[in-house]
Amino acid sequence: AQSVAQPEDQVNVAEGNPLTVKCTYSVSGNPYLFWYVQYPNRGLQFLLKYITGDNLVKGSYGFEAEFNKSQTSFHLKKPSALVSDSALYFCAVRDQAGTALIFGKGTTLSVSS
């Protein structure tokens, strides 16, 4: 069965500092990995995905993530955090096209000015 772990309920960083939101996954085959962001009472906004190719994936709003197969991780990163990045972040995985995404529990990112 597929699963996603986001070990941190909350991440706090100061504006301008780098941020990392952690994600590890478990799938039976090759993973399709995604990051989404959610603002209060809103749907999900797509940030980036890894399906194949370069392990470093660049996405929206300056975010990037690195696929690490040996550590089964897909951590989300940004070199310089903004206060407006404060939101709930979800990592998600599927093991093949056409199936539903399985989400992690989410990590609340709080960026202070």
Add this chain to the structure above:
Amino acid sequence: GAVVSQHPSWVICKSGTSVKIECRSLDFQATTMFWYRQFPKQSLMLMATSNEGSKATYEQGVEKDKFLINHASLTLSTLTVTSAHPEDSSFYICSALDSLKGNTEAFFGQGTRLTVV
């Protein structure tokens, strides 16, 4: 980019009534759509997979007679919460796969906040 429109954005209903939520893919065909439920500050829990022209596949623990799903066309899936109770209050989100892009990309609606009073 592909757009998924979910309607209504929020709804308040009385206990015992039924509520229908629509999920439309506006500029692509979606043979497969998914319905999720999200409790406050929690993750999205998959409720069911909706396939155009066939019965939905429900996840374990989800009452299919309570959460009726219909996917009658390639651009529309509906979720009807029947005989709603306060415990059904939640945020419901749909997702659609773009059939012409190999079903690799999932697009999400903006969600529906259901409050049952």
